[in-house]
Amino acid sequence: MKSTPLTVALLGNPNSGKTTVFNAVTGSRQRVANYPGVTVEAKHGRAGGDGEELIIVDLPGTYSLTAHSIEELVARNYIIEQSPDVVVDVLDSSNLERNLYLATQLIELGAPLVLALNMSDLARARGFEIDAPLLSELLGVPIVQTTASRKRGIDEVLATARQVGHDPAAAVAAQRKPDYGHEIEPHVRELTDRLAAHPQLAPHARWFAVKLLERDEVSAERIGKLAGPQAAQDLLADAERLAEHIESVFGDAAEIVLADRRYGYIAGACAEAVQHTAETRRQRSDRIDAIVTHPHLGLPIFAVLMYLVFQLTFALGNPLVNWLDGGKTALAGWVRHVGGEGLLVSLLADGVIEGVGAVLVFVPLIALLYVGISILEDSGYMARAAFVLDKLMHRIGLHGKSFVPMLIGFGCTVPAVMATRILETRRDRLTTMLILPLMSCGARLPVYVLLIGAFFPHRRWSIGSIEVSNQAILLFAIYVIGIALAVLAAWVLRKTVLRGEVTPFVMELPPYRLPNARGLLVHVWERSGEYVKKAGTIILAIVIVLWAMKTWPQLPAAQAESYEVRRVAAAGELTGEALDRRLAQINVEQHRAELQHSAVGRIGRGIAPVLQPCGFDWRISTALLGSFAAKEIFISQMGVIYAVDDETDQQSETLRQKLAADYPPLVGFCMMLFILIATPCVATVAVTVRESGGWKWALLQWSYLTVLAWLVTVAVFQVGSLLNIGTQPLG
Amino acid sequence: MPYNPIDSPQPQAAPAAIPLSDADIGQEVVLSRVDGGRGLLHRLAEMGIRPGARFRVLSKGRPGPFIITMRHTRLVLGQGLVHRMIVRIA
Numbered sequence: 001m002k003s004t005p006l007t008v009a010l011l012g013n014p015n016s017g018k019t020t021v022f023n024a025v026t027g028s029r030q031r032v033a034n035y036p037g038v039t040v041e042a043k044h045g046r047a048g049g050d051g052e053e054l055i056i057v058d059l060p061g062t063y064s065l066t067a068h069s070i071e072e073l074v075a076r077n078y079i080i081e082q083s084p085d086v087v088v089d090v091l092d093s094s095n096l097e098r099n100l101y102l103a104t105q106l107i108e109l110g111a112p113l114v115l116a117l118n119m120s121d122l123a124r125a126r127g128f129e130i131d132a133p134l135l136s137e138l139l140g141v142p143i144v145q146t147t148a149s150r151k152r153g154i155d156e157v158l159a160t161a162r163q164v165g166h167d168p169a170a171a172v173a174a175q176r177k178p179d180y181g182h183e184i185e186p187h188v189r190e191l192t193d194r195l196a197a198h199p200q201l202a203p204h205a206r207w208f209a210v211k212l213l214e215r216d217e218v219s220a221e222r223i224g225k226l227a228g229p230q231a232a233q234d235l236l237a238d239a240e241r242l243a244e245h246i247e248s249v250f251g252d253a254a255e256i257v258l259a260d261r262r263y264g265y266i267a268g269a270c271a272e273a274v275q276h277t278a279e280t281r282r283q284r285s286d287r288i289d290a291i292v293t294h295p296h297l298g299l300p301i302f303a304v305l306m307y308l309v310f311q312l313t314f315a316l317g318n319p320l321v322n323w324l325d326g327g328k329t330a331l332a333g334w335v336r337h338v339g340g341e342g343l344l345v346s347l348l349a350d351g352v353i354e355g356v357g358a359v360l361v362f363v364p365l366i367a368l369l370y371v372g373i374s375i376l377e378d379s380g381y382m383a384r385a386a387f388v389l390d391k392l393m394h395r396i397g398l399h400g401k402s403f404v405p406m407l408i409g410f411g412c413t414v415p416a417v418m419a420t421r422i423l424e425t426r427r428d429r430l431t432t433m434l435i436l437p438l439m440s441c442g443a444r445l446p447v448y449v450l451l452i453g454a455f456f457p458h459r460r461w462s463i464g465s466i467e468v469s470n471q472a473i474l475l476f477a478i479y480v481i482g483i484a485l486a487v488l489a490a491w492v493l494r495k496t497v498l499r500g501e502v503t504p505f506v507m508e509l510p511p512y513r514l515p516n517a518r519g520l521l522v523h524v525w526e527r528s529g530e531y532v533k534k535a536g537t538i539i540l541a542i543v544i545v546l547w548a549m550k551t552w553p554q555l556p557a558a559q560a561e562s563y564e565v566r567r568v569a570a571a572g573e574l575t576g577e578a579l580d581r582r583l584a585q586i587n588v589e590q591h592r593a594e595l596q597h598s599a600v601g602r603i604g605r606g607i608a609p610v611l612q613p614c615g616f617d618w619r620i621s622t623a624l625l626g627s628f629a630a631k632e633i634f635i636s637q638m639g640v641i642y643a644v645d646d647e648t649d650q651q652s653e654t655l656r657q658k659l660a661a662d663y664p665p666l667v668g669f670c671m672m673l674f675i676l677i678a679t680p681c682v683a684t685v686a687v688t689v690r691e692s693g694g695w696k697w698a699l700l701q702w703s704y705l706t707v708l709a710w711l712v713t714v715a716v717f718q719v720g721s722l723l724n725i726g727t728q729p730l731g
Numbered sequence: 732m733p734y735n736p737i738d739s740p741q742p743q744a745a746p747a748a749i750p751l752s753d754a755d756i757g758q759e760v761v762l763s764r765v766d767g768g769r770g771l772l773h774r775l776a777e778m779g780i781r782p783g784a785r786f787r788v789l790s791k792g793r794p795g796p797f798i799i800t801m802r803h804t805r806l807v808l809g810q811g812l813v814h815r816m817i818v819r820i821a
Contacts (some may be wrong), residue, residue, distance in 0.1 A: 064777045068770075095804050142770070214773075253769055259776035265816075276803070289805075293798060387807045390796045394810055400796065505810065506778055509798065509805035523818050611800060 005046075005053045006165040007067045007082075011075055011106070013622055014061035015380075015510040017118045018149040020519055021090050022058045025158065032203060035366050047158055054165075057084065063098075065105040066255075067218045079111050080204060085165040087111040088157060091128060093145070094481075094511065098273060103139070107175045109207045112168035114160050116153070119165065120145045127277040132581075132686075135273035140176035149516050164173035177206065180258065183249055187242040188213065194238060200226040208484045209474035212239035212254035213246065213400040222469035234479040236281065287513045289384065293572075297602050298388035304703030305381070307692070309372035310410075311657075313365060318363035321446075327355035335564050347547055354639075356545030358632045359443065360532065366442050368526040369411040374523040390505075395488050397494030399505055402432045406486070409439030413684045416441075417691050431490055431498050433688055434701050436590060437680040438486040440479050443631040444530075445676050452637055454656035455668030482676050485708070497700070538683050549599040550696055595641065600625065614674060614713040615667040615721075665726035670713045680710030751808070751816040752794060759816035760786050767815050778806070785821060 010025075012018035026045030043058040059078055060071035065071045079087060089106055091099035106113050117123075117132060127488050136143040137247045142160050146153030164171040180188055191209035195201045201208055201223065211219035212235065224232035238306060243254040250257045258478075292301050332353040339345030363730045376382050390400030401422055409416035420429045440448070452471050459470045494500075554560070563586055570582045604622030611621050626637035639655055659668070679690070680702060688698040721727055737781070748763050762784045765772055779802065786801035795810020808816070 016756070066773070066777060068774055097802055098804060101777065128803075251770065254783070255769075255773045256776045259773065263779050264783075285805075289790070289798070293803075295792065296788075371803055383807070387796055387798065390807075390809060391792050391794070394795070400807070400809070462764075505796075505807070505809035506775065507809075508808040509807055511805075 006085040008086045009057045009084035011059045016089040016090045016092040024148045055219045066581045086161045093117045094568045104262045115143045118146045121147045127273040130271045138269040140174045180261045213243045217499045272726045313368040317365040317368045324361040329690045351547035370524045370527045380510045380512045409436045414687045417687045435486040435489045438482045440482050451668050455657040455665040585602045598638040616716040630681045664729045666720040670717045674713045678706045746819045751818050752813040759821040761821045763817045
């Protein structure tokens, strides 16, 4: 017996309930990790049950092991390169033929395999009778029937995995590999034998033979690495000759003939082991589909559901955010009170607590938004929404599926960029990635709320029984402007740098399911965690840098002393309230002088002329610099610039009054526009670099958005000024 | 061969090949061919969408996408695809 725990890789089609199996197996003992060099996340967990410990690796959901997408490549590279002790393939029992396709490829790969026929209850409800022992015999693979949502069959899966893991050779030997028929099989065998002559290729010889016949470039490369360029060249030439022969016989591309044969093998097994009687569950699914995918009702239903998600998020989330915000301010005040003056206290209170805190207070909003999105995802509605939106999205050169990352983008752009992985082609991914920052993320919301509150006093009208508020309309408008600009940007991108046809798409509609609470929680926990991690790492670092840039260079000693001299003089002249006022006045002047002298002040002044046509002065420019770190930092920067006379007073109410006194509403609206469009935050840039595979696209994203922001804001400010709309300060 | 008006079927035209985009809701069709590149054909083949595959149109958008049912599953086919899939009414 091995001393190290066995490694079990979990694999399966999307919608097969693989994640539910993973959660059921590992409980809470899991963590998310990234594969080095690739961008796909893998979760690791441990499972004990009532036996020896296992390490569980959750691989991305895939339909096959062909390298059509990054997920497929990651899954297959993991199995070939890391050779897990056992591979557990999770299948949707109610869609067995399609799900077995992946299984046949795993058998071809020679992986020590266990099949978990998941969602058995659903399959029965849909009229499938599966003879699992017979199917197991036909495929030569151990099969366990599970219903992971109710934790049924999980212990058996673990037990079977342990058995297979302790004698993988026997398990692989028992497998019945798909037979390609008398026309093709001899060629496959011939090539397999030739490949097996190279010891490095021998363990997966048949797999490589099939892949070479399919002209799979990734495998060709790998063979080159393993067997040397000369041997690889010979093998490739052999494969090419055989593939051409197959093609001349069948009149179809070799890879298509092989895929057909695999389905033939599956159909044969299923014909014997699966009976199908009446469907009941499907009918219910169909009835729901008839309504939600209806040509006229589909879009309105989608809009209502989205409205509900946002309504729920903000209605429940805002009180929590306010509460956390109060706590943060109190904590910063307490630190200042206890710590007194000094650089370290300032770093902790003004930098870390105020800066990182500003990000963390939005966690409730993000988490609630994800609850809504996860319910839509887990219930199966998301695929329907993609269908409903496909026509619209197609017009701008995007996919129905592109809307999923766009929706997540309303929460946080970082996970949204990662969600573009569901798109199959690079062009579609890049287009979606480039426009994602135009979805107003959760971090921009507080900026809008602050500015709307400052510049647009609350008014209500009643239209019949419906109450309309100008603030709500403005907030809605800024979201819509973002979407409209995204549409425009996507259209332009598809006409220019990302020219080309939209790839035809095929997508499975999973049957509707009741989301399970545990899965939902795990989902939300992971995604909110991503946001918190961003706050704790990149934002913390940038907050410290910004704080330093705000603190240094310090005023020359002589100048700093002059304020002290004035304070002493004031104390000699005045008493009581007059003295306090004078001292406060001197403090304001000193802090303002310090800020202007600091690096941030200097850069802010430096870029101010560029932003002047937008109606922005050096203070706004300085705060916008901060928003590059994270959008919500705009608020704390403005707070610092304005509230310098009274360090404890950073509450938005005061800030609002000061803003309203200094700027007209038109400038307030321009700030909202600029925050919406310009400079994706550092975290977004970082994730775009990672997901697009280089700096080029991230740079394009950053620069086109910044130029667009400038153009739009200048246009609005100049036209507004000309027409004299909102040019008088309120205060 | 003697003429037998009862046994001899009416000379029926083979059902015309039409793009899937022209099929109606509820119609059963058999796929004849897909006009597309190698990559697309392979991807479809891996999903079991091959000449000879039989499916029913459940829902159609104009110009797309379509929902079809095939082997107990529901698939959404994007509008780019339904124009390239040539089918015969079954």
